[in-house]
Amino acid sequence: MNIEQRVTELVEEKIADRPDLFIVSIKFHSNRKLMILVDGDNGIGIDDCVKISRHVGFHLEEENTIETAYNLEVSSPGIDMPLTLPRQYAKNIGRQLSVKTTAGNKREGKLLAADENTVTIEEKVKEKGKKAELVEAVIPVNEINEAKVLISFK
Known part of the structure; x- marks a missing residue:
């Protein structure tokens, strides 16, 4: 079993009683840095990160x-990290999203819905000589190269 698999087991063990928390990624980098990204449907606090860190560190030692x-x-x-899991899309419904598709297009709009296979955004579409319209667009997840939440400072 490799390090990442063992760490995944340890994190899952620690968050088993917290259905609101989920693993985003676990990577052991060549510079000997073990990076565990965990999120929650309502965010995750520093206390939870500390508990996970202590649990994993203790068992690895x-x-x-x-x-x-x-x-x-x-x-x-x-917030600058791309969304990778359906659960991350779901928790960001209502926010502005920037999506780069596998075809190389960039689309922006308000995230309206998300499931395992698609995300739905409301984007402004402006045709020449006409007023901009808000249009719902359904984008298959497998056609998304990168999706990030846009931060507004207004």
């Missing part, structure tokens, strides 16, 4: 899973 020194970092994905 006990089992001597990683033989050399390493850095362990547990956090929520930053």
Whole structure:
């Protein structure tokens, strides 16, 4: 079993009683940094990150899973991180989204709905000589190269 698989098991064990929390990604980088990204349907607090960090760190040390020194970092994905899971889309309904498609198009709009296979955004479409209209667009998840929440400072 590799390090990432073991860490996944440990995190799942720690958050088993918290159905609102979920793993976004776990990566052990070549610079010996173990990066655990966890999120929650209503966000995740520093206390939860600390508990996960302590649990994972304790077990990795006990089992001597990683033989050399390493850095362990547990956090929520930053707002600048792309959305990767259907659950992340669901928690961002109502926010503005920027989507880059696999065809190379960039689309922006308010996220209206999301499920396992599609996201629905409301985007402004302006045809020449006409007033801009709000149009619902359904984008298949498998056609999304990258999706990020747009931050508004208004």
